[in-house]
Amino acid sequence: MLKIAKYTVYDIARNKIILSYAIFLLVISLSLFMLDNDPSRSLSSLMSVMLIVIPLVGIIFSTIFIYNNSEFIELLVAQPVKRSYILLADYLGVAGSLSLAYLIGMALPVTIYAPGTTGLYLIVTGIALTFIFTSIAFFCAVISRDKARGIGMALLLWFFFSVVYDGLLMGFLFLFNDYPLEKPVLFFTMFNPIDLARITVMMKMDIAALMGYTGAVYRDFFGTSIGMVFTLILLAIWAVIPLIIAVQIFRKKDL
């Protein structure tokens, strides 16, 4: 399986997209750190950028990659290799390469300019988001044969998690603002990996104090080490479940 992953990484390394992604992240992080003398402020801007760019690039790049990689998959299914291994190896290759680009482009500047727990949380959640959105991309690419439809679905899912979901949550809060909503909101954030990542990082920042009573409830939950472990497990589940579904479908797919 690792052998196949190795060839996937070779293939990705040959096209320039992943390199430009790393450079793009590097330019953004360096300029944010250089423009502001206070690294903690740069860190919060960096977080906003990270929460949009990583899921978007992760999901689009991975979906397109699988469609373009169909020849490779077709070649391998006639070989004595388990089908599930082929897809998992591809996943490791894609998510690994994207994470590497992220580590170079964003984690490196963060460890240089703003070392500390907040930076560490930013790095960890960034990698988690990479793995989660690659996993969702695999799901999209496996269930639809048509490339345009697959990519469209991936884009829609990204849009849903980064914009629509929060909008719905706001609407919900507005409708039921006569009731104590802290606990339900806590519950609903679990269904959006981007929100989970955002809250995890924000809890480590000073701005958490500005979030009022909800912030306090969040802090009580996500601020503790048990809460932290819990979020990490949730993020892991978010990465694993779409991938498992994708593998199950792929095993029975006609090629």
Next chain:
Amino acid sequence: MIDILNLEKSFRKVKVLKDINISFNAGQVVSVIGPNAAGKTTLIKCLLGMVIPDKGVVLFDGKDIRNDDNYRKHIGYMPQIGHYPDNMKVGQLFKMIKDIRNISIADCIDEELIDAFHLRNIFHKAMRTLSGGTRQKVSAALAFLFCPRVLILDEPTAGLDPESAETLKSKIISAREEGKLILITSHIMSEVAELADSVLSLQEGRIIFYKPVTEILSEMQEERFSKAIVKLINQYQHAENC
């Protein structure tokens, strides 16, 4: 060696294979013939596990091929249209497949076709720059590379120049003499007569007949194989219409 029992497959509402029952044994060269869209390629892909049948089983050496991937190491497959990673170089492709197959020195490697097709001269070229015929040569060389016991060749000579087609045919004949099971789909009847010892005819996903070549010739009282085949097919169609 390969037994197919009650195989059925449909793509959405179109039934591509209808109740296929057949056995292939070692040392046989079976030619699968039939009009376009008769289900030839689907049948082959079912054998390879690339298409998952709706019903029925495929047995390889008596073992069900579902949930088994190892049996594929005994099969060399040459697709009708070979799709290969665009950026990969020809040499890298061969190296990668060897690497993924975990080939050790003890295993048999047959690079005769690589030499016969002069593929070493183009090892540095990327797959996307190759012409259709050259791709076919790469596919053929890959199919024979690991001395498989079973060869599945989907229209092997379509698109090859006459000289290369002859090279490939003589390679198939020598594989036949080694006692391998060879399945060939083809539309070229002279080729079928030259290579095959049995003919399997498919039409609209059904087996029309499965007979040795000699039997077909003697039954139809024809000298030329192509005429005999046409006659036989017409006979079956006539019988069906009555």
